[in-house]
Amino acid sequence: MGVGGFFTGKLDEAIGWARKYSIFQYPFVTACCGMEYMATACSHYDVDRFGAGLPRFSPRQADVLFVVGTISHKMAPVLKRIYDQMCEPKWVVAFGVCTCTGGFYDNYATVMGIDTIIPVDVYIPGCPPRPESVLDGLMKLQDKIAAGTQRY
Amino acid sequence: MDGQVILARLTAAFGGRILETHDYRGDHSAMVDRSAVLDVLEFCRDDPALRFDVLMDLTAVDYLKYPGREFGPRFEVVYHLYSLPCNHRVRLQVRVEEDEAHVPSAVGLWPIANWFEREVWDMFGIRFDGHPDLRRLLMYEEFEGHPLRKDYPVNKRQPLIGPRI
Amino acid sequence: MAERTTREIYLGEGSGTGSGSQHLYVNVGPAHPAMHGIIRILAELDGETVVKADVEIGYLHRAFEKECEGGPYNNAIPYTDRLNYVSPLINNFGYTSCVEKLLGIDATERCQYIRVIMSEISRICDHLTCIGASAMELGAFTVFLYMIKAREYLWELVEDVTGARLTISYARVGGVKADLPEGFALKLCKAFKETRQVLEEVHKLLTGNRIFMDRLVGVGVLSREDTVAYAITGPMLRAAGVPYDVRRAQPYWAYDRVEFEVPTGRNGDNYDRYLVRMVEMEQSMRIVEQALDAIPGGPINVDFQGKPMDPATYVDLGKQGKTEGLLLIPITLSPNLEGLERPVHHRVNVSDKRVVLPPKEEAYGSIEGLMNHFMLIMEGNGIRPPRGAAYFPVEGANGELGFYVVSDGTDRPYRVRCRPPCFPPMAALHRMIEGGMVADVVPTFGSVNMIGGELDR
Numbered sequence: 002m003g004v005g006g007f008f009t010g011k012l013d014e015a016i017g018w019a020r021k022y023s024i025f026q027y028p029f030v031t032a033c034c035g036m037e038y039m040a041t042a043c044s045h046y047d048v049d050r051f052g053a054g055l056p057r058f059s060p061r062q063a064d065v066l067f068v069v070g071t072i073s074h075k076m077a078p079v080l081k082r083i084y085d086q087m088c089e090p091k092w093v094v095a096f097g098v099c100t101c102t103g104g105f106y107d108n109y110a111t112v113m114g115i116d117t118i119i120p121v122d123v124y125i126p127g128c129p130p131r132p133e134s135v136l137d138g139l140m141k142l143q144d145k146i147a148a149g150t151q152r153y
Numbered sequence: 154m155d156g157q158v159i160l161a162r163l164t165a166a167f168g169g170r171i172l173e174t175h176d177y178r179g180d181h182s183a184m185v186d187r188s189a190v191l192d193v194l195e196f197c198r199d200d201p202a203l204r205f206d207v208l209m210d211l212t213a214v215d216y217l218k219y220p221g222r223e224f225g226p227r228f229e230v231v232y233h234l235y236s237l238p239c240n241h242r243v244r245l246q247v248r249v250e251e252d253e254a255h256v257p258s259a260v261g262l263w264p265i266a267n268w269f270e271r272e273v274w275d276m277f278g279i280r281f282d283g284h285p286d287l288r289r290l291l292m293y294e295e296f297e298g299h300p301l302r303k304d305y306p307v308n309k310r311q312p313l314i315g316p317r318i
Numbered sequence: 319m320a321e322r323t324t325r326e327i328y329l330g331e332g333s334g335t336g337s338g339s340q341h342l343y344v345n346v347g348p349a350h351p352a353m354h355g356i357i358r359i360l361a362e363l364d365g366e367t368v369v370k371a372d373v374e375i376g377y378l379h380r381a382f383e384k385e386c387e388g389g390p391y392n393n394a395i396p397y398t399d400r401l402n403y404v405s406p407l408i409n410n411f412g413y414t415s416c417v418e419k420l421l422g423i424d425a426t427e428r429c430q431y432i433r434v435i436m437s438e439i440s441r442i443c444d445h446l447t448c449i450g451a452s453a454m455e456l457g458a459f460t461v462f463l464y465m466i467k468a469r470e471y472l473w474e475l476v477e478d479v480t481g482a483r484l485t486i487s488y489a490r491v492g493g494v495k496a497d498l499p500e501g502f503a504l505k506l507c508k509a510f511k512e513t514r515q516v517l518e519e520v521h522k523l524l525t526g527n528r529i530f531m532d533r534l535v536g537v538g539v540l541s542r543e544d545t546v547a548y549a550i551t552g553p554m555l556r557a558a559g560v561p562y563d564v565r566r567a568q569p570y571w572a573y574d575r576v577e578f579e580v581p582t583g584r585n586g587d588n589y590d591r592y593l594v595r596m597v598e599m600e601q602s603m604r605i606v607e608q609a610l611d612a613i614p615g616g617p618i619n620v621d622f623q624g625k626p627m628d629p630a631t632y633v634d635l636g637k638q639g640k641t642e643g644l645l646l647i648p649i650t651l652s653p654n655l656e657g658l659e660r661p662v663h664h665r666v667n668v669s670d671k672r673v674v675l676p677p678k679e680e681a682y683g684s685i686e687g688l689m690n691h692f693m694l695i696m697e698g699n700g701i702r703p704p705r706g707a708a709y710f711p712v713e714g715a716n717g718e719l720g721f722y723v724v725s726d727g728t729d730r731p732y733r734v735r736c737r738p739p740c741f742p743p744m745a746a747l748h749r750m751i752e753g754g755m756v757a758d759v760v761p762t763f764g765s766v767n768m769i770g771g772e773l774d775r
Contacts, residue, residue, distance in 0.1 A: 029349060031356050032378055032771055033403035036447070036484055040473070043466035058350075074312045075293045076356065076377045079348055081314055105396070108307050108381040109300050110292075118315045129484055177706045178419050207549050209711075210720055210737040219726050233709055233720070233737070237546065237560060240567050244709065265549040268745040276383075291376035291774055300384060307384050 017147035020064075020090075022052035024143075027063035029083060032070030034097035034129040046132040051139055060086040065142065066119075071099035072112045084119045090152060092122045094142060097129050104128055154241050156181030159203060163243075166196055172248075182244035190230075190247050191257045197234055197243070198262055205234035205243065208259065211269035213249075213277045217303040227251040228279055232259075255280035276301035341369060346759065348377050354451050355770035357744070359751075359759065366755050371748040378770035386734035390700040391417050391491055394734060399485040401736060402772040404447050405440035405715040407476070409772075410489035413734075415570065416710035416721035417491045420703040421673060429493050430571040431613040436488065437571075437712075438602040438609075439476060442513065443469050444715030444767070445553075445595040445602075452592075452764025453524060456533050461520055468516035471509040478505060491701055492673040503610055510603050517599060525596070534589035538750040538762030545586060548746040552717025552739055553594045554766070558586030564713040576608040588765040637682075673701050700729035714739045716767055738772040 028038060042048050042056070057063040060083045072080055084093065095115055098104040101124045103113035115121060122145055125138035160174040163183050170189035175182060185193050197205040210233040216222040226248035235242050247256055258281035259266035270281040271290040278299035281287060289296065295313060298305050347358040356377040362370040382401060386394040398413045399406040411433045418425060425433070450465030473483045478499050480486035488495050524530045540550070545558040555562055563580045565573040581597035583590025675694055680687025693699050703725040711720040717739035724733040743766045750766075751759050 030354065032380075033400050033485060035354070036403055039447070039451075039466055040470060040483075043470075044463050045467060045470045071378060071380055073377060073379055074310065075379065076348065077315060078313050079377075083349055106380045106385070108385055109305070109310050110379045110381045112312070112315065131483065178422060178708050180707070180709055182707075206546055207551075209549055209718065210709075210722065210735070212722065212735045212737075214724055214733045214735075219732060231722070231735075233722070237562055242709075263549065264544075264547050265742050265745055268741065289376075291379040293376070300381065307381070307388055 013151045014147075016151040017149065020151070021143040021146040024051070024053035024065050024139075024146075025055060025057045025063045026053055026065040026067050027058070027060050027083070027087070028056050028067045028069055029080065030067075030069045031072065031076060032097075032099065034069045034099070037129040037132060037135065038067070038069045038096065041132040041135045046136065048136070048139065051136070051143065053139060060084075061088060063087060064091050066091065066093045067096050068093065068100045068115050069096040071097075071104070071106060072115055072118075073110050074112060075110075077112050077118055080115065081118050092142060092146065093119055094123045094125065094138060095121045096125050096135065096138075098126050099128070100124075101126055154202065154239055156241070156243065159241065159243050162200070162202065163193065163196075166200075167193060180244060181242075182246055184246050184248065187247050187249065187256060190245070191259065191262070193245060194232065194234075194259055194262055197245075202239075203236065203243075204238050205236045207235040207237060208263040208265055208269070209233040209235045209242070211259070211266060211273065213273045213279055213301075215277060215301065215303045228254060228277060230256050230273065230279060249279060254278060255282050257282050258284040260284055275299065278302065339364070344756070354455075354764075355768050355773070357768065357770075357773075359747075359763075361751075361756065361759070363756060366757075368751050368754055368756060368759065371751050371759075373744060373747050375744060376774050379774040380771070382736065382771075382775040383734055386731055388730070390729045391703075391731055392701065394731065395489060396485065396487045398736075399487055400771050401738070401775065402444070402714060402716070402719070402740075402769045403484060404769060405437075405444040406484065406486055407436045407440040407480075407488060408712060408714050408719060409736075410487065411437060411571075412710065412712040412714070412719050413721050413723075413736075414489040414491050415712065416708055416723045417701070417703065417731075419708040419710050420706060420723055420725050421491070421701070423492060423673065425493060425571070427572075427614050428497075431609050432494055432498060433489075434572045434576065434609045435498075435606050435613075436476070436479065438606045439472055441602050441715045442599050443472050443476075445599050446472075446513075446516075448715075448764070448767040449520070449524075449592060449595055452761060452767075453520075453530070455760050455764055456530065458524065458530065461523055464516045464519055464523075468513045471512045475502075475505055475509050478502065490674065506606065506610065510606070513599075513603065517596065521596065525593070531589060533758075533761050534587065534592060534765075536585070536587050536589075537754060537758045538588045538765055540586050540746060540750050542586060544746065544749060548749075549742040550717065550746060551742070552714065553591055553598065554586075554743055555717065556581060557583035557590035557594045559584055564711050564718050568711065570710075570712060572609060572612075573605075575612060576605045578602075578605050588761050591765040702727060702729050711737075716740045716743070716769070716772075736772075736775060738775065740766060740768050740773050744768055744773055 030038060040046060048054055066084060066087060095101050099106060100115045103111055123138050123142045125135055127134055156176060160181055160183055164171050164174060167189055170186045172184040172186055197203050212231050214229045214231060215227060216229060217227055228249040230247045230249060232245040249256060256279060258270055268290060270284055271288060273279050274287050275289040275291050276299055296311055342363045344361045344363055346361060348356040358374040360372040361368050382397050385397050394413060395410055398409040401409045446465040446469045450462040454462035477483050480488040542558045542560060545555050551562060559582050561580045561582045566580050578601045581594050583594050676687040676690045681691040705725055705727045707724040709720055709722045711718050719739050720737035722735040723731050726732040747766060750762050
C-alpha cells in the first residue's frame, strides 16, 4: 500500500466514523412496530445517543430507511418508490419480523419479507422487537456503515 | 326493550317477509327476505318504539363449507343495529344466493353503509344495488377474486410488484 | 380562450390561461409524516380550502378475518393483539368474551376484575399515544415525549403481568394466561402517580394554550346527527354530546360494580375530543383503583409442603408415567414450564375442562391432566362451541369494538368478524375535512386516532 492508499484508507475511516453518527432516518411506519419505534425514539431509550435522533420525513433527505411494520401487497409499490427516491449512499433496516419474513401473516395480503422487493442491510426480528434489540440493530448498522467502502 | 318484543314487533309489521326469528345466547336476530330488507331497516330506524338509529355493523358470512348448509343460499348479509335512545340491539340477516349475489343498498338510510358495503363487496363479492360508488375498499383494483370467500385459498397472492410467490 | 382576468394577471391566481382558477389535486399519503398509520387522502383544493376529499384505506390489510378461520379458537388471540396495537388487551378480552358467550360460560369473578384492570390500563396507553401524537403533529413535541414517558411506565406494568410490552396475548378463552403478579398494586400506584403527573403537566401545556386551541377549536366538527348516522362511537361520539359508552349502557365483566363518569363534550370538534380523552384517562385510573380494591381472591399464598423439585425431573417422571403423588410436589418456577401456577390457575380460569388448558403441573403430573391437555391441543379437538353465532361488544379505546363469531361446531371459528371502532370515523373523515383548510387535515386526522391494524384488519 502506497502513501496514497494510506491516506484514502484513513479518509475512509474518518468518513465512516462521521457517517455512522449522523444517521438521518426515514421511518416508514405502517403497523404495530411503530409503537416500539416511538418508544425507542423517545426519552426512555433515547435513540439520539446514537446520532439517529432526527427522523427526516422526506426520503430525499434520508440515508437510512427504517421499514417499520407489515408491508402489504397494496403498499409494496409505495415502498419501492420511496426506496428509489432516496439518494446514495443509503441503507435499509427491516424492523420487525413482518418485514424480515412476513411473520405469521402468511396470506394473500402480505409481502413475505421486504427483501423480495428492496435490498436490506440489517434485520431486526421480533414481533415487535423490544427497544433494546432495536438499539442493537442500530449499532450493527453503524458498524456496517463504518466498515463499508465509503463513496464520496 | 326486550329482544323478544322487538322480534314480535317486526313479525307483526312484516308477517311472512320475516322468514324466521331466533334468540341465541341473548342475541336476538331475524331472518329477512331480501326483497323486504330496505323496508325492514327503514322501519327499524323510524319506528317510534324501536328507534334503531345506529347501523353498528354490516358484514357477510359465506356458508359454502358450513355443515348442513352447503347447498342452501351461499351468503348471508348480517346487519347489527343499535338504538341509542332505547339501548337495545337486534341482528338482521339476509340470505343471498351465489347466482344473484346482490342486496339493496342501505346507503340512503345510513351513510356509514357506504364503506361497510364496499368492504363486503371487496371481501365477498356481494353487490349492493343502488350503491353510489361500489369500489373495492381494502384490496387494490388489480386484485382478482374476493378473499373472504371460503373457496379463495388463504395464501393465493396477487402481488403488484416483486416475485409471484 | 377566455380573457385573462385582472386577478389572474396581478395576483397570479389560476392557471394563467384565462380559464379562471382551477382546483388543485393533492395526494396526502400513504407515506406522509402526519399520517401515523397509512391511509391516502386525495384532496381537491381551491386555494387552501379542501373542496372534496376521497379517503383510501386498505394499505395495512393483513387478512385478520381469514387468518382466524384457519386455526383453533385460541390461535386467533395473537392476531387480535395486532388489531389495535396500542390497546391490545381490550381486543384480546373482547374476542375471548365473544367465544365465551358462544360457549355459554362466564369468566370467574377474579378474572373479570383482571380484565377490567388491564383493559383500563390499555385504554390509558391508547389515549396517551393519541393525544401525544396529535400534539406532536401540531408542534408540541414536549407533550409527545411526556406522554410516551407515561406510557412506558404503564407498559412496564403490562410487561410484569403479561410478559410482553405490546403484543401480549394475555387472554384465553375461559380466563387469562396468568394471575396478577406479586406486588402489582404497589407498582400500579407508582405508575399511576407518574401518569397523573404527566397528565397534569400536559393540561398545563395544552389545555387553554392559545396556539393549540386555535388549531383545534371549531375544527373537524361533525354534528351530533352525522356522528350517529356514521355509527361513530367512543370519544368522538361523546365529544358530540351523546353519553354512549358500552361500559355504562350494557355493562360487561365487572363494570357494573365500579363507579365512573362518562365525560361528554358539546361541539363535537377536535378540542372537545381532546378534552374527553383527557378526562377518560383519569376515569380509567379511577376504575382501576376501585377494581383493585374490590378484586376477590386476595394475596397469593402458596403452601410449600414437601420438597421442591427441579422442573426437568418433574417432567421426566411425568413422561415415564410415574405420576403417583407427583401433583403433591410443588415444582420450582421455571419460565418455560410455567410451574407453580396451579394454586392461582383456578382462580382466574373457569373450571370447564372442555375450554381451559389444565395447569402445567397437572399436565405433567397426572394422566387426567395430560389427557385434558391433549384433548384441547390435538388437531380436530379443542374448544368446540355449539353451532351458532354471537356478537359481543366492548368499549375499545376508540369506541365500540364488536366481535361477531360464527361457530359451525368444530374447533375452528367459522367466521370471525371484528367491528373496528375507528372504521366509521374514517368513513366520515371526508365530511370533517371538507370545507376546512389543508392544515386542518392534520389535527382532525389526529383526533380520529386511526389505528391501521384495526381499520384495515
